[in-house]
Amino acid sequence: MRFHTRKWIKPQDLNPNGTLFxxxxxxxxxEECALYSIVQLExxxxxxxxxxxIDFKSSAHQGDIVEIGIEVSKFGSASLTLKCEVRNKMTRETIITIDKIVMVALGxxxxxxxxxxxxxxxxxxRLK
Structure with a gap:
């Protein structure tokens, strides 16, 4: 899985328990899946x-850095199916997994x- 984006957990990202909402x-x-798909599908x-x-495996706290990983699992005729894993950048502990996210290109x-x-x-x- 390729990890594309990092996010820093700030106070405004927390729930009442003090962990990532x-x-x-x-x-x-x-947003990451949309950006990735827009670029892939042009x-x-x-x-x-x-x-x-959506499978929450662990939580994140203020000050943690999380990274979002995306992997393509299938190309449909008008769609792109992705897998996602979010993990703590420092500990590599998985926070969440989503096995199937379907993005559709519209006319x-x-x-x-x-x-x-x-x-x-x-x-x-593409630029060559």
Whole structure:
């Protein structure tokens, strides 16, 4: 799994128990998956269609640094299916896993639009 983004847990990210608020973490995951998919599919109109069971394994605290990992598991005709793991950067302890996140590329009409992609592309390879 490739870890793309790091987040520093600040006071505004905490729940009443003093640990990372799950909703904040899901917001970060959703944004990271959207950005990753938009770049991969080369379509700024890419949206989240589905997230499977979310498995919280541990918590994070103020001052912790977490990193978000994403891995492509499938290319559909208009979609991209991802796996996600968030872990504590310093301890490498897993905080959350999501086995299936489906992102869909949309056309101007707001309906799924085939993207023609079958494998991961890196920006550096597109620029050659």
């Amino acid at each position: 799950g909703g904040r973490l899901l917001e970060w995951i959703d 379509n700024p109109k890419t949206v989240t269609k589905y997230m499977s069971e 101007e009409d707001g309906k799924p639009k085939p993207h023609g992609k079958t494998e991961i592309e890196y920006v550096k390879d």
